[in-house]
Amino acid sequence: MSAGFQELEQAPPRMSSRLEGELLEVSLGPQHPSTHGVFRMNVALDGEIVRKLKPVFGYLHRNHEQIGESTSYLGSMPYTDRLDYFCSMTNNWAYALSVEKLAGIEVPERAEYLRIILAELTRLQNHVSLLGFLLSDMGAWGTPLMYAFREREKILDLFESLAGSRMMCDYMRFGGCRVDANDDWLAGAKKIVDLFPKFLDEFEQLILQNEIVIARTQHVGKLSPELAINAGITGPMLRACGVNYDIRKIDNYGFYPRFKFRVPLGDHGDTYDRLMMRALEMRESLSILQQAFTQIQPGPVMNPKVKLRAFKPPVGEAYGRIEGPKGELGFYLISDGSANPYRYRVRPPSFINLTVLEDMCLGHTVADVMVILGSIDIVMGEVDR
């Protein structure tokens, strides 16, 4: 012991991470940056370990479905943008696809290609911002998110120049798309897609091989494939468990059968696999986009037979679904022959993916809960509707 350094008479109280047998109830959220909006989790903690977790929904509830039932079929289209405000293009597509099924509408070839281009661009910007947010949840403040948002902003600029709005695109219509993309736009989009792999290489090297990221995500929040299927988990979260189920391949909607792409699959179903899934899916999206740019031909983008204003589909019902960036996005519509849907139901992927949140979080620390929640990829506009 060096001079001038006084030894403490009593040993300092030792910090224990466990409170033996005593649970402490903590309300995480609704106002917390890592809950991605207004989402609340009530957790019972044993020290730092989560023993119980109950999600609390509804802070952003606005009865989207009732509003959809009190407006016309076309009137709901811009409102679907507000569901998952990161992916308005895929929301538009899922709704348009369901109405097209309900009324039996054909879509022109160029419109189908434009839809695929826009959906894959949406997937790129959704996945890239998810990776940024997830890193932010892990404590890598700012920088990775800004890197991701730099790329996302380029894609949003594309959306803005085509649809007039960065996020609330309102671009698709039953039987096609609202406006055509000119050659300049396609050339601009191709340029962004050409440059994207360079960014992705850099980003993957910086982040996905980072030792801390691996330590924080591997073996955290494991999900078994049996539970994932039974609990209705879809999208990258299901495929991270190793279940080969991609609706682009199953339903063959749009022109996806004309494209060659692979479906990446995970092995362990943990958070790292879910993270990798996004990175790998972006590569496949880039390949789909490159194929689309070579295949797209000039032509009309709107079916001229569709009367959007006085649109009254025949009596009946239809369920249409697409592979959204977050999972299966479905719309269930019942028509009674009038101008408004009798029943308008949204099947929100991020809401149903939260079914297993408690199962994945039990036994992990509070800090891991944030990472697990981040890897599910939720948007409250869609969860609460």
Added chain:
Amino acid sequence: MEALEQIKTRIEAAVPGAKIDIVTNGSPSAQHSFKIDNQHAREVAKFLRDDPALRLDFCSNATGVDWLDRLVKKTVKVKQLVDGVENVDQTSEENTEGYLEAVYHLFSIAHRHGPVIIRTQTDRIEPELPSLTPVWRSAELQEREIFDLYGIEFEGHPDLRRILMWDEFEDFPMRKDYTPPDDFEWEPTPHDDVLARAKEHYSPRPAADGAEALTNQQ
């Protein structure tokens, strides 16, 4: 996938006493559905999930539908002689009683087919249906949502609470005959008589909701 009639006969063979009706869908989507009686709904669901040829292991969507009392016009051809003309159309109006419905969209991840749509029906006064959450866990949050917005009680659901509305809310906002309680919500800041009416309508909210008091629960 097999034809609907074939699935129907197989269900009826596997679950004795089950009453299955095929509900045809006139829209170009041609997604027909099965109406299943409430007593056997869970057994039928288990059969659909476990049958090796169907393996409908993925319940994608579960939702409610509210059908109000309706006047259904029926035209019946009646054979009678009226001034020497035979086959006179007689229109009769029949009152169909309203009902609530739960609709499930099933897919198979194992066999990659679907959708198979099943629906169960109940009356609007005391709506109660068997929960299919024990069969497909994906119905857990969705049945809670149906309970919240349509008021269908799901018998056998592990945790049936309101999910989107707050726990003290009393009505079911997705029902077709729902009217918003008053116009006080249109006031940006309720005052005077509007405030008085608002207070009358809603009792003060207790601080706890169903997710709280975790430490006291088993």
